[in-house]
Amino acid sequence: MTAKSTNTVTSLDLYRDAQELCFQLEANEGVTDEQLDEAIDAFLEGSEDKLDRHRYAIDSFNNQAKMYRAEVQRLQGRARMLEGIATRIKNHAKLVLEARCELLGDEAGRKLETDQGIVYLRNSTKLVIEDEDAVIAANQYINFKPVIDKRAMTAAIKAGDEVEGAHLAESTSAVFK
Numbered sequence: 186m187t188a189k190s191t192n193t194v195t196s197l198d199l200y201r202d203a204q205e206l207c208f209q210l211e212a213n214e215g216v217t218d219e220q221l222d223e224a225i226d227a228f229l230e231g232s233e234d235k236l237d238r239h240r241y242a243i244d245s246f247n248n249q250a251k252m253y254r255a256e257v258q259r260l261q262g263r264a265r266m267l268e269g270i271a272t273r274i275k276n277h278a279k280l281v282l283e284a285r286c287e288l289l290g291d292e293a294g295r296k297l298e299t300d301q302g303i304v305y306l307r308n309s310t311k312l313v314i315e316d317e318d319a320v321i322a323a324n325q326y327i328n329f330k331p332v333i334d335k336r337a338m339t340a341a342i343k344a345g346d347e348v349e350g351a352h353l354a355e356s357t358s359a360v361f362k
Contacts, residue, residue, distance in 0.1 A: 194231050194234075194235060196235060196239075199228065199231060199232050199235055202224075202228050202231075203228060203232075206221075206224060206225060206228055209221055209224075239359075239361070240361045243361055244361075278304060279306065282294065282295065282297070282304065282305070282306050283306070285297070286306070338351055339353065
Protein backbone atom coordinates (compact mmCIF):
# COMPACT_ATOMS: atom_id res chain seq x y z
CA MET A 186 0.00 0.00 0.00
CA THR A 187 1.28 3.45 -0.86
CA ALA A 188 -1.30 5.64 0.96
CA LYS A 189 0.55 5.83 4.27
CA SER A 190 1.61 9.47 4.28
CA THR A 191 -1.12 11.89 3.17
CA ASN A 192 1.50 14.59 2.52
CA THR A 193 3.04 12.77 -0.44
CA VAL A 194 0.18 10.60 -1.64
CA THR A 195 -1.01 11.30 -5.18
CA SER A 196 -4.37 10.69 -6.77
CA LEU A 197 -2.76 7.92 -8.80
CA ASP A 198 -1.46 6.31 -5.60
CA LEU A 199 -4.97 6.39 -4.12
CA TYR A 200 -6.45 4.95 -7.30
CA ARG A 201 -3.92 2.11 -7.28
CA ASP A 202 -4.56 1.52 -3.57
CA ALA A 203 -8.31 1.31 -4.24
CA GLN A 204 -7.71 -1.24 -6.99
CA GLU A 205 -5.48 -3.29 -4.70
CA LEU A 206 -8.05 -3.15 -1.88
CA CYS A 207 -10.82 -4.25 -4.28
CA PHE A 208 -8.61 -7.10 -5.49
CA GLN A 209 -7.94 -8.20 -1.90
CA LEU A 210 -11.64 -7.98 -1.00
CA GLU A 211 -12.54 -10.08 -4.04
CA ALA A 212 -9.80 -12.60 -3.23
CA ASN A 213 -11.08 -12.83 0.38
CA GLU A 214 -14.68 -13.00 -0.85
CA GLY A 215 -15.55 -9.85 1.11
CA VAL A 216 -14.12 -11.07 4.40
CA THR A 217 -11.74 -8.64 6.05
CA ASP A 218 -9.12 -9.05 8.72
CA GLU A 219 -7.52 -6.47 11.00
CA GLN A 220 -4.77 -5.63 8.49
CA LEU A 221 -7.25 -5.16 5.62
CA ASP A 222 -9.55 -3.06 7.82
CA GLU A 223 -6.60 -0.81 8.72
CA ALA A 224 -5.65 -0.52 5.04
CA ILE A 225 -9.25 0.43 4.14
CA ASP A 226 -9.35 3.00 6.96
CA ALA A 227 -5.99 4.43 5.84
CA PHE A 228 -7.27 4.63 2.26
CA LEU A 229 -10.49 6.36 3.29
CA GLU A 230 -8.62 8.88 5.45
CA GLY A 231 -6.07 9.52 2.72
CA SER A 232 -8.72 9.91 0.05
CA GLU A 233 -10.70 12.33 2.24
CA ASP A 234 -7.62 14.48 2.80
CA LYS A 235 -6.70 14.33 -0.88
CA LEU A 236 -10.20 15.28 -2.02
CA ASP A 237 -10.19 18.22 0.41
CA ARG A 238 -6.92 19.37 -1.14
CA HIS A 239 -8.45 18.89 -4.60
CA ARG A 240 -11.39 21.06 -3.54
CA TYR A 241 -9.01 23.77 -2.31
CA ALA A 242 -6.95 23.62 -5.53
CA ILE A 243 -10.07 23.74 -7.72
CA ASP A 244 -11.44 26.74 -5.80
CA SER A 245 -8.08 28.47 -6.00
CA PHE A 246 -7.73 27.92 -9.76
CA ASN A 247 -11.35 28.92 -10.40
CA ASN A 248 -10.82 32.13 -8.41
CA GLN A 249 -7.67 32.87 -10.39
CA ALA A 250 -9.57 32.24 -13.63
CA LYS A 251 -12.31 34.69 -12.52
CA MET A 252 -9.65 37.25 -11.70
CA TYR A 253 -8.06 36.82 -15.15
CA ARG A 254 -11.47 37.05 -16.86
CA ALA A 255 -12.13 40.32 -15.01
CA GLU A 256 -8.70 41.56 -16.08
CA VAL A 257 -9.43 40.54 -19.68
CA GLN A 258 -12.70 42.51 -19.57
CA ARG A 259 -10.87 45.52 -18.13
CA LEU A 260 -8.20 45.31 -20.83
CA GLN A 261 -10.83 44.82 -23.57
CA GLY A 262 -12.58 47.96 -22.35
CA ARG A 263 -9.28 49.82 -22.45
CA ALA A 264 -8.62 48.48 -25.96
CA ARG A 265 -12.07 49.66 -27.13
CA MET A 266 -11.38 53.09 -25.65
CA LEU A 267 -8.01 53.32 -27.44
CA GLU A 268 -9.58 52.12 -30.72
CA GLY A 269 -12.23 54.83 -30.32
CA ILE A 270 -9.52 57.45 -29.86
CA ALA A 271 -7.74 56.15 -32.98
CA THR A 272 -11.02 56.39 -34.94
CA ARG A 273 -11.58 59.98 -33.78
CA ILE A 274 -8.02 60.90 -34.76
CA LYS A 275 -8.62 59.33 -38.20
CA ASN A 276 -11.78 61.41 -38.57
CA HIS A 277 -9.80 64.53 -37.62
CA ALA A 278 -7.14 63.61 -40.19
CA LYS A 279 -9.88 63.24 -42.81
CA LEU A 280 -11.16 66.71 -41.96
CA VAL A 281 -7.62 68.13 -42.30
CA LEU A 282 -7.15 66.41 -45.68
CA GLU A 283 -10.52 67.69 -46.88
CA ALA A 284 -9.48 71.20 -45.82
CA ARG A 285 -6.25 70.76 -47.80
CA CYS A 286 -8.35 69.76 -50.82
CA GLU A 287 -10.36 72.99 -50.45
CA LEU A 288 -7.20 75.10 -50.31
CA LEU A 289 -4.95 73.29 -52.78
CA GLY A 290 -7.50 71.65 -55.05
CA ASP A 291 -8.72 68.06 -55.06
CA GLU A 292 -5.70 66.55 -56.81
CA ALA A 293 -2.98 68.30 -54.78
CA GLY A 294 -4.76 68.14 -51.41
CA ARG A 295 -5.84 64.46 -51.39
CA LYS A 296 -2.40 63.07 -50.65
CA LEU A 297 0.40 64.09 -48.30
CA GLU A 298 3.81 62.42 -48.35
CA THR A 299 6.21 63.01 -45.47
CA ASP A 300 9.31 61.28 -44.12
CA GLN A 301 6.98 59.45 -41.70
CA GLY A 302 4.69 58.01 -44.38
CA ILE A 303 1.77 58.77 -46.68
CA VAL A 304 -1.69 60.01 -45.74
CA TYR A 305 -4.40 60.21 -48.40
CA LEU A 306 -8.15 60.30 -48.93
CA ARG A 307 -9.73 57.23 -50.47
CA ASN A 308 -13.26 57.00 -51.84
CA SER A 309 -15.16 53.82 -51.04
CA THR A 310 -18.62 52.35 -51.49
CA LYS A 311 -20.73 51.24 -48.55
CA LEU A 312 -24.02 49.36 -48.59
CA VAL A 313 -26.84 51.20 -46.83
CA ILE A 314 -30.06 49.29 -46.10
CA GLU A 315 -32.91 51.75 -45.60
CA ASP A 316 -35.72 49.20 -45.21
CA GLU A 317 -34.74 45.82 -43.73
CA ASP A 318 -38.32 44.56 -43.87
CA ALA A 319 -38.46 45.10 -47.64
CA VAL A 320 -35.15 43.27 -48.13
CA ILE A 321 -36.32 40.37 -45.96
CA ALA A 322 -39.69 40.21 -47.76
CA ALA A 323 -37.90 39.88 -51.11
CA ASN A 324 -36.07 36.83 -49.64
CA GLN A 325 -33.43 37.08 -52.36
CA TYR A 326 -30.40 38.17 -50.35
CA ILE A 327 -31.02 36.25 -47.13
CA ASN A 328 -28.72 33.48 -45.95
CA PHE A 329 -30.04 31.04 -43.38
CA LYS A 330 -27.61 28.97 -41.40
CA PRO A 331 -29.22 25.92 -39.79
CA VAL A 332 -28.78 25.81 -36.02
CA ILE A 333 -29.28 22.56 -34.14
CA ASP A 334 -31.58 22.88 -31.12
CA LYS A 335 -29.66 20.60 -28.75
CA ARG A 336 -32.14 21.05 -25.89
CA ALA A 337 -35.08 19.96 -28.06
CA MET A 338 -33.07 17.01 -29.41
CA THR A 339 -32.13 15.92 -25.88
CA ALA A 340 -35.75 16.15 -24.76
CA ALA A 341 -36.90 14.17 -27.81
CA ILE A 342 -34.38 11.37 -27.24
CA LYS A 343 -35.23 11.23 -23.52
CA ALA A 344 -38.91 10.99 -24.49
CA GLY A 345 -38.10 7.91 -26.56
CA ASP A 346 -37.89 9.40 -30.04
CA GLU A 347 -35.12 8.24 -32.32
CA VAL A 348 -33.05 11.07 -33.78
CA GLU A 349 -30.88 10.08 -36.73
CA GLY A 350 -27.26 11.10 -36.28
CA ALA A 351 -27.50 11.76 -32.55
CA HIS A 352 -27.63 9.86 -29.27
CA LEU A 353 -27.24 10.55 -25.57
CA ALA A 354 -23.93 9.58 -24.00
CA GLU A 355 -23.50 9.08 -20.27
CA SER A 356 -20.54 10.68 -18.52
CA THR A 357 -19.26 10.97 -14.99
CA SER A 358 -17.67 13.97 -13.33
CA ALA A 359 -16.54 14.93 -9.87
CA VAL A 360 -18.67 17.62 -8.21
CA PHE A 361 -17.26 19.75 -5.39
CA LYS A 362 -19.63 21.93 -3.35
